[in-house]
Amino acid sequence: MTRPRLATGARLGYDEVRKEHVLLVPEGAVRLNRTAAEVLELCDGQRSVDEIVGALSERYDGADLRDDVRGLVEAMAQKGLVVDAAA
């Protein structure tokens, strides 16, 4: 995965009724915690995974988020929700 982006038609949103972040996809929705929503927001097809890690650890006082970010991006890619913009 070089430069991850959301799959065509996947759209991030915030559900005001249930008070949670969601990834809206054709005829479905994936509930997200705040961190996952932040990672996916950075999956814009421009940034590399390392750049996403860098951007996030700045927000979180330099915490090492490499494994978390990679794990999430890979899990979402397995489900077809994140694709590689470089592919």
Place this chain on the structure above:
Amino acid sequence: MQQPRPFTLIAELSYRCPLHCPYCSNPVDIGAEKYRRELETEHWIRTFHEGRALGVLQLALSGGEPMLRRDLVELCAASRDAGLYSSLITAGTHFTRERAEALKSAGLDHVQISVQSPNAEENDRIAGNRSFEKKIAAARVAKELDFPLTINCVLHRQNLDRVEEVLDLALDLGAQRLELANTQYYGWAVANQQALMPTWEQLRRAEEAVERFRERVGPKIDVLWVLPDFYEDLPKPCMGGWGRTAIVVAPNGEVLPCQAASTIPGLEFANVREHPLEWIWNESDAFTRFRGTEWMQEPCRSCPLGRQEADFGGCRCQALRLTGDAAATDPVCRFSPHHDRVVAARESAQTDEFVYRAIKRPVRA
């Protein structure tokens, strides 16, 4: 108990449709006077906002053929404005580039196009209308405009042997999702059960083709394949449970817990012209009648598998049709005293002749 929150709103914008599919889930009395007066644009817009406030995230713009509504662009814009994710559920015959571009600009999220068969001639025979070429053109337009594309094919005895071709067609069209929807016997499909009911052998071969395809192609296409009810011995949670996840609004504004609920006698359906959606969801007769587990009879009441909250007793319309009682256990269940009627129905494939869906009276082809 806290009320469940709906997730999906199915907006049946119109029962008008250029196709005549013999398994259509619309009511068989679509020609009735009460369906002639379709909702106004502002009713729909209000309903979308009220749906979102209740928890709805997914909007299905369905029908009949939703593209026959002249305010569709406005409705797509309203859906986006309300915070909903919108899907156009279309036959594709009116999905021209010009209209598709307008829908895209208005904020339509996703397009689902039906094909009746991957074979042009067979498609047109099942649809009762020359439509295959238009559908393929529509799918290509959807891709060119970067819509996520779902292909839907309703399966039955007369097209199940072509599942491999359906899978290849979806791949060729660049679909993200393929819904292989085995026919459910509601609406027009009841009159055509003998022409539609597949054999176990057909289903087994189709399932194997799906498995092979999934292994070969991977997550590029999400293939939805569900074994038809009649070949199961435990029921499915119909609509995710009565009044639990879905709201159906008919073209005239009546609000139903499922597309087939109007077949249940004695249920009263409130109308969005007269009531707020919140009241209809929480309080109306139709939504509260079979919600939860309190209404259940035996054998559901003391289910030996403890599945009350897993399948919610299965399908009310199927229970009614096969037992005469909408509150009975769905006879798909092996514990139902009427399960033999489901087993017998598997043997019923007898004819290739369809009764085509029609607005006026059914005609034999």
